[in-house]
Amino acid sequence: MSTVASGLIFLTARKAIQIFPENVKKLWRKWELRVMIIVSLVLQIVLVMFASRRKSTKASWIASLVWLSYLLADSVATLSLGLVSSSSGGNSSDPNSRLLVFWSPFLLLHLAGPDTITAYSTEDNELWTRHLLSLVTQVVAAFYAFLTSWSTSVLTFITIPVFISGVIKYGERTWVLRSASSDHFQAPELSPPTKLLDMNLRPGEKYLYEAFYLFGMFKHLFTGVILDSDEAEYSYFIICKKSAEEAFKLVEVELSLMYDLIYTKAKVAYSIPGILLRFITFSSAVSVLIIFCTAIDEHVYLHVDVAITMLLLVGAIALEVYAGFTAVFSDWTMLLLIELRKPLGHFLYRTISSSRLFSFYSKRWSGSMGQLNLISYCSTDRCSDSGFDPRIVKEMLGERGDFTLQKRNCLEELQWSTIRVDFDRSLLLWHIATDLCYYSDLNEDSLAACKMSQLLSDYMLHIQVTRPFLLPKSIGRTKYLEETYKQVTAFFRQGGLKTKSGRDARDLLFYKKNLHSLRMSTNSLVLLNAHRLAKRLQSLVTELGWTKEQLWDMVCEVWVEMLIYAAGKCEWTNHAQQLRQGGELLTHVCLLMAHLGLSEQIQPKVVNIIVSEMMDVPDFAGRSVGDPMFGVFPA
Incomplete structure (x- = not known):
């Protein structure tokens, strides 16, 4: 079901209201916008709390809940924004109309979606141009409603920072969708192996850093690049020195990082510009809440509208805090702390990694095999x-x-x-x-x-x-x-x-x-x-x-x-699709094979070196390289 289809459902539902008695229709017209605003906020909360869990569970109810919420979120926010524009009517003298306009930038925040999900499937990334068009039209609609209701009140001026936050968030989502599309997905240059060897890392830190290095290779494979450098050989030596359990754990980290790049805002959220933008949006939400509570005369407005406004403000802050909280316990943050290589970085790394919450939020895939007899x-x-x-x-x-x-x-x-x-x-x-x-x-x-x-x-x-x-x-x-x-x-x-x-x-x-x-x-x-x-x-x-x-x-x-x-x-794109459904053992095996040189995307010269080395390793002596049980796949 597309956004257009879900939008048609809402329009059909609105028409269906016409069959009800006049008093019911009047009541609905009075509460329609308010109900839609609350529903939009609830959908954001659901996505924040459950979207990231779909990569680590195969529970059908979570997948269905995220799917339904993802489809409805954009439609509800878009329709609500249209209702705000029609309800305000350009009447800047009416306090209640100005308060309705104040809700419009919050709907832009809802259209931007949470950091935990930007795309439900890989096909959504290919539709980034549609989201770009939606970004332009919805920002223009919200800005038009803001201009037609312009006044010298405090409420008008505190609308500006929320509006800027909405544009930033929505722009981030569009840019991330574009970056994850097949035409623009790029793998960065891999760092030289000597850098990894020279780093004085503790066992846990080295494990994560090795996984991140292998992830760079995985991204090259995902883009269809033929590896013609020494990185392929070095990735083999990382894997062959691990036990079967350790090798699969490295692959888990890689696939988790790939999931984040394809389906979330990780590319923005874990960068220096992204951190600065989050500081701006969070500060804006907090400052607007303080000003609204201290400088706005709440008695001028309807009590229910004031309550909804407070709910939107508190909800925006809570969503930012929760997103930041989950980010702290992510592999990306741990990698940043490792890169610091300073006493403070080591201290924070040890503190976070020893927390029980880290083990909960760092679960990377379902760890289950579907069974059918x-x-x-x-x-x-x-x-x-x-x-x-x-x-x-x-x-x-x-x-x-x-x-x-x-x-x-x-x-x-x-x-x-x-x-x-x-x-x-x-x-x-x-x-x-x-x-x-x-x-x-x-x-x-x-x-x-x-x-x-x-x-x-x-x-x-x-x-x-x-x-x-x-x-x-x-x-x-x-x-x-x-x-x-x-x-x-x-x-x-x-x-x-x-x-x-x-x-x-x-x-x-x-x-x-x-x-x-x-x-x-x-x-x-x-x-x-x-x-x-x-x-x-x-x-x-x-x-x-x-x-x-x-x-x-x-x-x-x-x-x-x-x-x-x-x-x-199997094509890498098909493997990527399964990352959003708890992952598959088949995907882990495919990536592990690639790191061992068993891929047609490895240049022949590199394969020759890897195979020759395999025959010299005592653990593989006397065993054919074609043997599927050559020490990595657990029997």
């Missing part, structure tokens, strides 16, 4: 010369289970489930087979790879169903999903499944001997082939003497390969 769903009532050129990198990124099977001498007999079929069909085959084998070995002890395989399996199906744009483009994805769903539900219907027990459903499928006799589509026998794959995996233990640990290590590595394959095929 097909069988559980269907069984319920819902029914170059050096050898390391770009060609090799493409081959490494193209592996989706075949390397693991080849390493364990299973490729020839199981390649029909990986490289012989397209990715979407292979994902479904392995998802069902993994699920069947998982419930068969559910009571086995100390099989961590078993649980991890199930988690990755359900996560990848969740991505395939709910986030298909994060996967490689496919023509038959919908066909495979629909046909497999129909096959599974038909099987349970024909098999006479009486209970909703997950184990009963899987036992019915796994031990069904006459599976071939079931009526299925001949176009995509995913269920039949998945059953065949599950039986073959089980035979590795019963016939070839594999241990359960060996079996599940292999299955887990197959899923990691599929995860890496999908992550490497």
